[in-house]
Amino acid sequence: MRRIEVEQRTILIGLAGSHGYGLNRPDSDYDYRGVFIASKRYYLGFDSIEQKDTGWDEPGIFPFIDGNQDTVIYELRKILHLLAGANPNVLELLWLPTYPILTNVGQHLINHRNIFLSKKVKHTYSGYAFAQIKKMETHRKWLLNPPNKKPVPSDFGIEEEPALSKDELNAFLEYLYLLIRGKIEFLEESEELYKLLTADIDFKGVLKQYTLDDETLDYTQKLTNSRKDFIRLLQKSQGYQIAVREWKAYQSWLKNRNPVRAEMERKSGYDLKHGMHCIRLLRSGLEILQTGEVIVDRRIAGDVDDLKAILRGDYTYEQLMKMAEDLVKQMDDFYEKSTLNSQPDLERINNLCIELVEMQGWE
Structure with a gap:
């Protein structure tokens, strides 16, 4: 959809990111997040759209997002799925302190924001926090022990024949994934377990990210009736491809990181921004379990100065x-005490979706 079509059907736009958290500096970007309801053809026809995140240099209605590449406006059904899944980046959209655009339909969505809260926040907020830790650990490794040369096949014992190509590796790992999925489909019927194992776990991502251990290699060789030298070459090729991927990521990190942020990272020994977001996410998840509310503005939460101290490198x-470890333990301790439902009420969310679409109308 063109920008102007999306904006005509937008029900809310909020100012997110550092401005939403109360952590913005004079040079901070403006991160806008919003919701629109697609027109009739996208609901009843073959066309589909999930979000608008480019094209802000096109003619539009809202001048404050002209040329702003940090703007994302989600289609209603996409954002309701993310909200029901307790996605931290999306949940906060309904609790932002500032909404440059807010229609009566958008206000109706905000009025029902609490139906999206459930105990799932423990897992999603801690999961997003661990992702920040993973980035910190990777950058810390590069700071303390930077790679000194580009990997070559001989580093992994691949001498006489070329390593398996990326396409060959992916094709074989796709085959393994299909084997796993095939076995799962014969398990005792359990809808939640089936969904977990076939949809929620990214087996292909796991297989591509980690090399197979020796025991798994032996079992895979028997399972697939493949030659032993192929399986060993698979392991070596996986190691080589992972090393190449990390080398490229390291080079990109060196080239693209902000100079001021890089200097702070060098002095402190870790990425301060990732560290701050890790603690912010864990505190926010704990607050939701305790209060049943999302506190986006950290000035209201009372820890804005502490988060700024992390950004300064005081810790x-x-x-x-x-x-982070203490906060995870607190979340574990409070999980059982929380009065939130274990899962969101999908029927209520579905009915809300219908209400919002009917309020907006097709044209």
Whole structure:
């Protein structure tokens, strides 16, 4: 959809990111997030759209997002799925302190925001926090022990024949995934378990990210009746491809990181922004379990100065990791005490979706 079509059917736009958290500086970007309801053809026809995240240089209605590449406006059904899944980046959209655009339909969505809260926040907020830790650990490894040369096949014992290509590796790992999925389909019927194992776990991603251990290799060789030298070459090729991928990521990191952020990272020994977001996410998840509310603005939450201290490098890496560990334990302890439902009420969310579409109308 063209920008003007999306904006004509937009029900809310909020100012997110550092401005939403109360952590913005004079040079901070403006991150806008919004919701629109697609027109009739996208609901009843073959066309589909999930979000608008480009094309902000086209003619539009809202001048404040002209040329702003940090703008995303989600289609209603896409954002309701993310909200029901307790996605941290999307849940906060309904609790932002500032909405440059808010229609009566958007207000109706905000009025029902609490139906999206469930105990799932423990897993999603801690999961997003762990993703920040993973990035911190990767950058810390590069800071303390940077790669000194581009990997070559001989580093992995691949001498006489070329390593398996990326396409060959992916094709074989896709085959393994299909084997796993095939076995799962014969398990005792259990809808939640089936969904977990076939949809929620990214087996292909796991297979591509980690090399297979020796025991798994032997079993895979028997399972697939493949030659042993192929299986060994698979392991070596996986290791080589992972190393090449990390080398490219390291080079991109060196080239593209912000100079000021890089200097702070060098002094502190870890990425301060990732560290701050890790703690913010864990505190936010704990607050939701405790209060049943999402506190986006950290000035209201009362820890804005502490989060700014993390950004200044006032905490060591070890102190920050201990802080994260303590917050995870608090979330575990409070999980059972929380009065939130274990899962969101999908029927109520579905009915809300219908209400919002009918309120907006087709044209």
